[in-house]
Amino acid sequence: MGKVTGFLEIDRQTPKYQPASDRIRHFREFTLPMSDAEVGKQAARCMDCGVPYCHGPTGCPIHNQIPDWNDLVYSGDWEAAIRNLHSTNNFPEFTGRICPAPCEEACTLNLEDMPVAIKTVEQALADKAYKLGLIVPQPAEAQTGKRVAIIGSGPAGLAAAQQLGRAGHAVDVYERESRPGGLLRYGIPDFKMEKHWIDRRVEQMSQEGVTFRCGVEIGRDMSLDELTATYDAVLYSGGAERPRDAGIPTNGLNGIHDAMPYLVQQNRRVGGENIASVLWDGPEVWAGGKHVVVVGGGDTASDCVGTAFRQGAVRVTQLDIRPMPPKTEDKLATWPFWATKMRVSSSQAEGAQREFQIATLEFVGEDGQLTGVKCAQVDDKRRPIPGTEFIIRADLAFIAIGFAGPNPEGLMAGLGDRLETTADRRGNVAVKANDTSYETSIDKLYAAGDVRRGQSLVVWAIREGRQAARAIDLALTGQTTLPR
Numbered sequence: 396m397g398k399v400t401g402f403l404e405i406d407r408q409t410p411k412y413q414p415a416s417d418r419i420r421h422f423r424e425f426t427l428p429m430s431d432a433e434v435g436k437q438a439a440r441c442m443d444c445g446v447p448y449c450h451g452p453t454g455c456p457i458h459n460q461i462p463d464w465n466d467l468v469y470s471g472d473w474e475a476a477i478r479n480l481h482s483t484n485n486f487p488e489f490t491g492r493i494c495p496a497p498c499e500e501a502c503t504l505n506l507e508d509m510p511v512a513i514k515t516v517e518q519a520l521a522d523k524a525y526k527l528g529l530i531v532p533q534p535a536e537a538q539t540g541k542r543v544a545i546i547g548s549g550p551a552g553l554a555a556a557q558q559l560g561r562a563g564h565a566v567d568v569y570e571r572e573s574r575p576g577g578l579l580r581y582g583i584p585d586f587k588m589e590k591h592w593i594d595r596r597v598e599q600m601s602q603e604g605v606t607f608r609c610g611v612e613i614g615r616d617m618s619l620d621e622l623t624a625t626y627d628a629v630l631y632s633g634g635a636e637r638p639r640d641a642g643i644p645t646n647g648l649n650g651i652h653d654a655m656p657y658l659v660q661q662n663r664r665v666g667g668e669n670i671a672s673v674l675w676d677g678p679e680v681w682a683g684g685k686h687v688v689v690v691g692g693g694d695t696a697s698d699c700v701g702t703a704f705r706q707g708a709v710r711v712t713q714l715d716i717r718p719m720p721p722k723t724e725d726k727l728a729t730w731p732f733w734a735t736k737m738r739v740s741s742s743q744a745e746g747a748q749r750e751f752q753i754a755t756l757e758f759v760g761e762d763g764q765l766t767g768v769k770c771a772q773v774d775d776k777r778r779p780i781p782g783t784e785f786i787i788r789a790d791l792a793f794i795a796i797g798f799a800g801p802n803p804e805g806l807m808a809g810l811g812d813r814l815e816t817t818a819d820r821r822g823n824v825a826v827k828a829n830d831t832s833y834e835t836s837i838d839k840l841y842a843a844g845d846v847r848r849g850q851s852l853v854v855w856a857i858r859e860g861r862q863a864a865r866a867i868d869l870a871l872t873g874q875t876t877l878p879r
């Protein structure tokens with residue numbers, strides 16, 4: 396373990412942020428990196444518990460061996476530490492930045508509200524490894540002669556592609572957008588994760604032999620049958636992008652948008668790309684000088700808040716139908732699981748007005764333009780309470796209430812009953828066995844990531860991509876050394 400008495404002597408520290416007034420002037424990352432010495436001290440706080448819940452089933456979904464690399468970081472052995480971290484996680488620089496860190500919730504020191512700063516150490520370790528030149532291509536020693544196609548280049552597709560390429564298969568990744576990365580690139584804003592991190596991995600993978608074919612939509616530019624006829628296996632990792640229907644009357648007003656097209660537009664703008672995308676080729680949406688209302692309480696809503704502030708919104712209000720959660724959780728009732736408690740994202744901390752237990756009844760306006768959002772307080776069954784209605788001024792509104800599942804049009808529409816989906820209303824792609832086979836009802840077709848599990852997290856997508864790669868390797872060669 397790190398330092399035997401570390402957790403007694405050293406306080407938890409996480410990186411400081413640029414002040415909100417500075418960071419909303421740009422779209423770049425705004426955390427101030429810690430020194431190596433401070434990162435080592437934070438790693439030293441790890442107690443190397445007999446049962447390390449942080450990497451067990453309630454903690455890290457990819458089972459990062461957290462106590463092991465905390466110890467290696469504490470001893471300054473960056474090379475062994477990154478080797479260990481890469482053994483479970485292809486992209487720690489992504490998760491170190493944007494994972495909500497269920498590992499820290501499960502940390503034993505979280506019983507005292509002072510978990511080890513695991514995510515901070517993970518990011519610092521990945522960034523240091525890049526600086527030291529330790530992240531280099533690792534091409535396979537021998538080729539198997541098998542070909543695998545991957546549909547979609549989000550974290551699930553990227554993780555699978557890297558694993559399969561390193562196992563010696565010829566891997567082609569098909570992506571309908573102009574650049575690889577999926578929601579990492581076009582959903583998550585740059586201020587949470589700059590996109591050069593994706594470019595570096597794509598470069599590494601290209602040097603390992605993976606090819607990226609962007610601007611190709613399977614189901615439109617090429618059929619799935621063409622792929623299954625050409626390749627030995629095909630992995631569908633197309634994400635879950637169908638927005639949940641809010642059912643709020645828009646009264647035909649201008650100024651009301653789904654969150655995703657707005658975020659995609661800004662990400663493309665920052666990336667120097669034309670703002671029109673596969674998802675959205677409508678008019679430019681810009682929050683500068685406007686009163687903005689964001690309907691929804693999750694990550695996507697929060698990203699709209701931060702984006703609107705950076706575009707110069709006058710005021711941003713976020714509406715959440717759920718009651719305000721408690722400030723602190725009852726640890727003995729929740730630990731080591733993820734607890735519901737009041738969390739404030741960095742975007743919300745930039746000045747958002749948050750309203751809880753509020754239903755959005757309708758959008759109101761004049762001359763076809765949105766001017767306000769009619770709301771009401773709700774009771775504990777989420778029913779509007781008569782007489783509590785009020786109107787919030789709004790020139791622009793974003794609906795960010797989550798995703799219903801994969802897009803039933805495009806690739807999936809052409810497959811009809813051949814592709815089995817889950818019976819629930821999400822309609823995710825069904826597989827024979829999660830965690831082991833990832834096989835769909837179509838011969839040679841596998842599915843992983845959000846398209847299979849519904850909208851989730853980057854770390855879960857990486858896990859699914861890795862496990863699907865193992866299943867494919869096993870099916871193609873009869874054996875596998877890829878980890879589960």
Ligand SMILES: Cc1cc2nc3c(=O)[nH]c(=O)nc-3n(C[C@H](O)[C@H](O)[C@H](O)COP(=O)(O)OP(=O)(O)OC[C@H]3O[C@@H](n4cnc5c(N)ncnc54)[C@H](O)[C@@H]3O)c2cc1C
Nearest residue numbers: 547549550551571577578613633634844845851852853856
């Ligand atoms: C705004 C937003 C913010 C988020 N923030 C976080 C966060 O902070 N932390 C976190 O852990 N998670 C976050 N998530 C969730 C996370 O981004 C997803 O769970 C994750 O990206 C899913 O990975 P995936 O590879 O399954 O799919 P995706 O990332 O959705 O990638 C799917 C890819 O497939 C491509 N594709 C689809 N169909 C086809 C086709 N027919 N042909 C070719 N290509 C196709 C798409 O263009 C896309 O690039 C966020 C999600 C959103 C929307």
Ligand code: SF4
Nearest residue numbers: 455490494496498514
């Ligand atoms: S990937 Fe997420 S859960 Fe796993 S160690 Fe990193 S921050 Fe924690």
